[in-house]
Amino acid sequence: MAEPAAAIAGIHEFEKRVAGGLSPLQIKAECAARALEDARLTWADVDAIYDASEAGRIQGLTIAEYFGITPRVVDTTAVGGSSYEFQAAHAARDIAAGKANVALLTYGSTAHSESRAIGTGARFGSEAQPAANMERPYGLTLIGNYAMVARRHMVQYGTTPEQLAEVSVTTRRHAMRNPQAVAGLADIGIRNVREITVDDVLGSRLIADPLHLLECCIVSDGGGAVVIVSRAVAAGLRTRPAWILGTGEAVGYPASGADITTTAAARSGPEAFGQAGIRPEEIDIAMIYDSFTITVLAILEDLGFAKKGEGGAFVAGGRLGFDQPGAPALNTDGGGLSSNHPGMRGIFLLIEATRQLRGESTSQVPGARLAVAHGNGGMLGTRHAAATIVLGTE
């Protein structure tokens, strides 16, 4: 492969899971400032801005003014939780094309403070749209949408509830090693914060069969920022760059006769791994969007870590723990299931993958060299957007 043109050089995750009166815009700006400091850069260095408009309408127009920057590139890709993997892919391309040197991605949300019922609320707004018109009368919740994939996966491949629960168990184990996750779980009102077992997960109440409460991500406040720079800029920085080795983008939507156990990751993954010249089995760190347990299981298969239908066995027995050899470490920050999910988690996948490649994770894999961050936005059982970013230390 060609020498990578762009690297993640600055990162910041908002430390708290309850924002205490800050607005999403303030969270974005604070994270941006800290991520720029992390890269020893400043607002004046930023020449490309990427924004999903989660903190206000037409933010491509307004966010530059708020931050105080003068961008040459403005990208407003907004595809739900995977927006940040799409934006990282676009930033890498814009930098490779010579259009930008310092790209800034930011995220801010106060979903917890607003008591936003992301998973169980009414899914469609007030716009008359054809797909929504066919589905609105049935009240399919977001969790129910993912649950339909889980049901089909169980029927088609014999995947068990115990296997799905393993994803929650491993992720909570990692969260308990992350002080910000532990404090955050308590702050959002989870009593008796501790490691959990498969029995704990299956003993929690069903929200949408077959998914239980402890198979669903938390709803937190939070945000983050990622600074992506050119090779020339990276050469002068103090942090170890996380090079963007490959990217892939895809969408999935309902189609008569389609197999909903296969997600758009089956297209974005090979694209990204192919560009990087890397095989999935070489990956040390798997940062997979964990809105729900089934999301992780299906995506691990689609990215090629396990054969389709064998994801259950792949995640069983705590195999994806940070200290387990022979398999990638999964969501080592504690994931959306147990650390941080303010609605669109994608930016944290890039941030934790970068921490691992720098050697700075709270569940550090010794000598981690290669990581994958896979974002999934929208709803897995109907329409979703997927992007895969392969990152490496060189």
Add this chain to the structure above:
Amino acid sequence: MPEQPERPLPLFPEPDTAPFWAATAEHRLTYQVCRACGQVVFHPRRHCTCCTSGDLEWRDSAGAGTVYTFTVIRQHGHPFFRARIPYLVGLIDLDEGFRMLAEIAADPETLQVNQRVSVTWEDHADLSVPIFEAQ
């Protein structure tokens, strides 16, 4: 007496799906077939998703199919659905070759994937909502 919460219904004007919902008032479940290439198109729209033709024919489905997958909704933020829990939503593969999301009126403990179902109708002022039940 507090007013009973009502089922959310499709919003109009919406020209792609208006003919589908108009037909439901006569208890007809309709879908589209491309006259140029034979592709079955669902949800309804103005173009073929296979060959770009705009020549689509509306047909009536017999309303019978199989359950592709389903979930039991046990928590909901909307008052109508909250009053209805636990209730079933699933993807139905109709015999004519199209897949649609719908509520399934069945026992959550006994419904199975691949079970045969057929359409029934819940009547409203200007349209009827298709709901499937086990055959």
